[in-house]
Amino acid sequence: MARMGMVFDLKACIGCNACVIGCKQENSLPDGVFFTKTLSEEYGVYPMANRVYIPTICNHCDDAPCEKVCPTGATYTREDGIVMVDDAKCIGCSTCAVACPYDQRTQMEEESFLKGLFGTGEITPFEEQGYGRYTPGTVTKCDFCSQRVDAGLDPACVVTCPTDARIFGDLDDPDSAPSKMIRERQGRPPMPDKNTKPKVYYVN
Amino acid sequence: MTIEDKVFSGDTLRVGYRFQRHWDNSMAYAFFCAELGAGLFFVSLLMDNVAGMILGLVPVATGKPYFHLSHMGVPARSWRAALRPDRSWISRGLLGLSALIGCGAALVFCLLFGSSFGIEADSALVNLLKVLAGIFALVTMTYQGFAMSHSSAIAIWNSAILPLASFLYSLTTGVAVLLLLPGAGGTTDLASALLLLLLALGVMHLMLLHAGWHGSPGARTSVELLLQTLYAKWFWGLTVAAGILLPGLLLWWAPDLLLTQLVACLGILAGFMAWRILIFKIGVYEPIMSMNPFNPLH
Numbered sequence: 001m002a003r004m005g006m007v008f009d010l011k012a013c014i015g016c017n018a019c020v021i022g023c024k025q026e027n028s029l030p031d032g033v034f035f036t037k038t039l040s041e042e043y044g045v046y047p048m049a050n051r052v053y054i055p056t057i058c059n060h061c062d063d064a065p066c067e068k069v070c071p072t073g074a075t076y077t078r079e080d081g082i083v084m085v086d087d088a089k090c091i092g093c094s095t096c097a098v099a100c101p102y103d104q105r106t107q108m109e110e111e112s113f114l115k116g117l118f119g120t121g122e123i124t125p126f127e128e129q130g131y132g133r134y135t136p137g138t139v140t141k142c143d144f145c146s147q148r149v150d151a152g153l154d155p156a157c158v159v160t161c162p163t164d165a166r167i168f169g170d171l172d173d174p175d176s177a178p179s180k181m182i183r184e185r186q187g188r189p190p191m192p193d194k195n196t197k198p199k200v201y202y203v204n
Numbered sequence: 205m206t207i208e209d210k211v212f213s214g215d216t217l218r219v220g221y222r223f224q225r226h227w228d229n230s231m232a233y234a235f236f237c238a239e240l241g242a243g244l245f246f247v248s249l250l251m252d253n254v255a256g257m258i259l260g261l262v263p264v265a266t267g268k269p270y271f272h273l274s275h276m277g278v279p280a281r282s283w284r285a286a287l288r289p290d291r292s293w294i295s296r297g298l299l300g301l302s303a304l305i306g307c308g309a310a311l312v313f314c315l316l317f318g319s320s321f322g323i324e325a326d327s328a329l330v331n332l333l334k335v336l337a338g339i340f341a342l343v344t345m346t347y348q349g350f351a352m353s354h355s356s357a358i359a360i361w362n363s364a365i366l367p368l369a370s371f372l373y374s375l376t377t378g379v380a381v382l383l384l385l386p387g388a389g390g391t392t393d394l395a396s397a398l399l400l401l402l403l404a405l406g407v408m409h410l411m412l413l414h415a416g417w418h419g420s421p422g423a424r425t426s427v428e429l430l431l432q433t434l435y436a437k438w439f440w441g442l443t444v445a446a447g448i449l450l451p452g453l454l455l456w457w458a459p460d461l462l463l464t465q466l467v468a469c470l471g472i473l474a475g476f477m478a479w480r481i482l483i484f485k486i487g488v489y490e491p492i493m494s495m496n497p498f499n500p501l502h
Binding site: 037038039040041054056065068069070071072073074089090091092093094095097098099100101102103105107108135136137138139190191193194195196 | 217224276282286293298354357358361420490492
């Protein structure tokens with residue numbers, strides 16, 4: 001069985017946030033909700049100052065703490081390793097949110113659906129068709145665009161990236177692009193000290 | 205690196221510490237009600253004080269569910285939280301809390317009106333209810349500490365001291381309130397026990413601060429937030445001074461005086477409430493700074 005994962009190439013990421021927009025569009029995310037973020041960090045002193053961009057996303061951990069603490073079983077792992085949230089079972093207790101070391105969980109506040117993307121209270125037809133998939137109050141997160149993966153496509157953030165800084169594929173397949181990249185460029189998972197066994201890796 | 209040098213990213217897109225804001229004040233109030241009520245019930249059970257048992261069940265059966273449900277995103281589905289006791293402390297706690305309310309109410313009913321139905325106070329049924337209610341009270345007193353310590357994300361919570369803190373505060377507030385109730389009996393003994401519990405609370409706080417300071421960067425940051433920022437005045441003023449030192453001095457000076465007992469109880473409750481809110485406020489997620497391979501500082 002496949003074990004889907006992602007690799008971020010920090011040297012390739014230019015911080016354009018196209019992935020963030022692609023994700024929001026694919027998943028019809030309301031104002032203030034992000035399944036992926038591109039963080040930045042400055043370092044050094046002028047004239048040697050620089051900035052690095054660090055994309056973040058749900059790491060779909062093999063030993064997912066969010067799944068372990070969920071009191072309803074709403075969070076579960078698919079056979080292909082994608083950690084999912086069953087919207088119909090989630091009670092919005094946020095226990096998963098305080099258990100995730102990467103702070104990748106977001107509660108879908110009812111107000112964010114009501115105010116609309118432009119903050120005027122007017123809901124566009126695009127928003128109307130998209131918001132129906134969420135229950136206000138539940139806690140959600142990235143699911144690697146599971147609907148696209150099921151159709152044999154890459155997640156929206158991956159196909160939107162103009163520099164191929166995000167590589168998606170089967171980590172159990174030694175010939176897959178992410179497996180090769182992890183092997184050849186010493187990929188590292190985020191915060192390995194948390195022992196969550198992430199399926200997202202970073203290379204430089 | 206001091207607290208002033210650390211980056212708190214908040215809602216920005218910078219790498220830095222992020223405050224835990226998923227569990228807010230309503231959760232703190234819910235935790236307070238559960239631990240206060242269960243502690244009072246447990247101590248009252250040991251002291252055979254029916255009034256204390258009734259009073260203990262009130263916050264457990266009203267405040268705890270109210271504040272918990274007001275925090276929950278989809279309260280109508282809250283029953284689902286009981287479905288996974290095999291892996292979640294929230295499930296175990298909900299079941300324990302519900303069982304405490306059920307067994308506690310049945311016990312109080314038997315003790316008050318049992319003789320009308322032929323149930324004596326020393327009957328097997330009453331004794332069984334006492335054992336069960338005691339066990340479920342212990343679960344309610346500690347499970348929230350276990351739920352917090354289970355989170356590896358918030359380093360200051362990820363400690364075996366948190367369940368101990370829940371148990372100690374629950375027991376301390378229970379004894380403090382029982383001391384004021386009529387018919388508590390042996391108030392000097394209770395006051396002495398309270399003094400010992402306050403000492404234990406002081407040691408527990410020292411242990412937590414020590415473990416956090418010498419722990420991971422996230423735990424140390426939380427301790428720095430507690431001791432060096434605007435939270436410090438609440439911690440030192442309410443949790444330590446009003447919640448531990450003042451009650452300790454008053455009870456040591458005049459353990460039998462109702463006024464000192466009243467002031468001590470109010471101080472302990474205020475300190476406990478402040479502690480419950482502060483422990484949520486100082487929770488931080490650690491930055492994923494180790495991922496920046498270009499920064500020579502990392």
